[in-house]
Amino acid sequence: MATRNLYLFNTLTRQKELFRPIQEDHVGMYVCGPTVYGEPHLGHARPAITFDLLFRYFQHLGYKVRYVRNITDVGHLEHDADEGEDKIAKKAKLEQLEPMEIAQFYTNSFHRAMDALNVLPPSIEPHATGHIIEQEELVKQILDNGYAYESNGSVYFDVEKYNRDHRYGILSNRNLTDVINHSRDLSGTEEKHNQVDFALWKKAQPEHIMRWPSPWGNGFPGWHCECTAMGRKYLGAEFDIHGGGMDLIFPHHECEIAQAVAAQGKPMVHYWLHNNMITINGQKMGKSLGNFITLNEFFSGKHEKLDEAYSPMTIRFFILQAHYRSTVDFSNEALQASRRGLERLLDAVKTLRRIEPSEGATITQTYTDELRDKCYEALSDDLNSPIVISHLFDACRIINQLADKTTTISADALEALRQIFQTFCFDLLGLREETSGGNERETAFGQAVNLLLQLRAKAKAEKDWATSDKIRDELAAAGFEVKDTKDGAIWKLNR
Numbered sequence: 440m441a442t443r444n445l446y447l448f449n450t451l452t453r454q455k456e457l458f459r460p461i462q463e464d465h466v467g468m469y470v471c472g473p474t475v476y477g478e479p480h481l482g483h484a485r486p487a488i489t490f491d492l493l494f495r496y497f498q499h500l501g502y503k504v505r506y507v508r509n510i511t512d513v514g515h516l517e518h519d520a521d522e523g524e525d526k527i528a529k530k531a532k533l534e535q536l537e538p539m540e541i542a543q544f545y546t547n548s549f550h551r552a553m554d555a556l557n558v559l560p561p562s563i564e565p566h567a568t569g570h571i572i573e574q575e576e577l578v579k580q581i582l583d584n585g586y587a588y589e590s591n592g593s594v595y596f597d598v599e600k601y602n603r604d605h606r607y608g609i610l611s612n613r614n615l616t617d618v619i620n621h622s623r624d625l626s627g628t629e630e631k632h633n634q635v636d637f638a639l640w641k642k643a644q645p646e647h648i649m650r651w652p653s654p655w656g657n658g659f660p661g662w663h664c665e666c667t668a669m670g671r672k673y674l675g676a677e678f679d680i681h682g683g684g685m686d687l688i689f690p691h692h693e694c695e696i697a698q699a700v701a702a703q704g705k706p707m708v709h710y711w712l713h714n715n716m717i718t719i720n721g722q723k724m725g726k727s728l729g730n731f732i733t734l735n736e737f738f739s740g741k742h743e744k745l746d747e748a749y750s751p752m753t754i755r756f757f758i759l760q761a762h763y764r765s766t767v768d769f770s771n772e773a774l775q776a777s778r779r780g781l782e783r784l785l786d787a788v789k790t791l792r793r794i795e796p797s798e799g800a801t802i803t804q805t806y807t808d809e810l811r812d813k814c815y816e817a818l819s820d821d822l823n824s825p826i827v828i829s830h831l832f833d834a835c836r837i838i839n840q841l842a843d844k845t846t847t848i849s850a851d852a853l854e855a856l857r858q859i860f861q862t863f864c865f866d867l868l869g870l871r872e873e874t875s876g877g878n879e880r881e882t883a884f885g886q887a888v889n890l891l892l893q894l895r896a897k898a899k900a901e902k903d904w905a906t907s908d909k910i911r912d913e914l915a916a917a918g919f920e921v922k923d924t925k926d927g928a929i930w931k932l933n934r
Contacts, residue, residue: 468490468678476526477545479733481734490714493928508564512546527649556754575660577667593658609713610692611689641656643659671699715767746771747771754782762821780828801848808855810834827868834856892930
């Protein structure tokens, strides 16, 4: 059983709350996944990494977690509206492919990017197109309870009727008057009783290539239906956590709450969690705005806004260095600082493996107990990953002192310190050791440097000091710092 108290910021109540699962020792968590009509970008990485951290921490605390993250492959129309083309169908027409070819291609691309970022796969990854029946059933329940109406082959949610009995806007803290005043005047709204009513089922026009039979005619489900229907199917009528990006609070998650209450008479989700946005020059990064950089472009460096290639672990570290509820603004300078910070952390891990314990040491298990407690305290305080990283950086200074032999450590403290880095750096933050550039070119650089260091070691063994010093000096001039240790020379690239 989990013993550590975990506090999470609940968007619904706008405060941190002690997490109490519905079922003891079990967690049900649903997170909105990608709409698969384009390459995954940095904006997709943030929710994936945020909820991967939460998934890892729940498991570490001893919970059995069912983590559901969906794939949206139908129903998400342009501009997140009820009119216009389906994003996937539009891409399929442009590429002259089947919609499911588009969905599969970009689902595969998303999975490859998640693997590179060391994001664990969810327990279940349902597709919207595989759950049309469940979505139709949800629509029927809402109609039967009087909170929806049929209009010209489409079905719309009656927001005003719902708001008389419940509250529409409870998650986003909006009132219905404000929502009506700020609603866009869209073509096709003559089918609706009110411009704020949203589609539960849309009649497919003749040119619409993604369609299914229903009691209301051939059509397709509204975007908001899928998460409500699939969340209920795999996690039950009530479950613990629903997560996603802050841009989904309204209208997507607001509509999800209304649908669930209208269908079953009670809320579905206990804790709503939202990560903030990644921005470029203060503007949200996204496909619809055309200002995104794909993850493959980050990994390769092939984008006009990038000064260099950034490894998947640099991207992960960049995201984890900020609290998940804070905005992160992209810049090359910020990513370069993250790369240097990650290198510092991983260098300390490598150094820690070579350190030997001492008798009568100054660093004892008291230090490691305090360090471990501080890291747990930070993670249990609404997943405060930047504070965990700051504690690990503090420990890096101690490790450097141990390497320089200006301080010593006991055997039990050394083992505990190694375990702390394993637990928090790798198991929970999900970092892993990799070539600093994350590509074949830098791997080749590393092999070349290692070969030069072998030649230098041979020269030193033969007391050929001139050759030894020349290799060291030439490497230094090229930006490589070489340090001699009792176990041989080690190097790193100073960029």
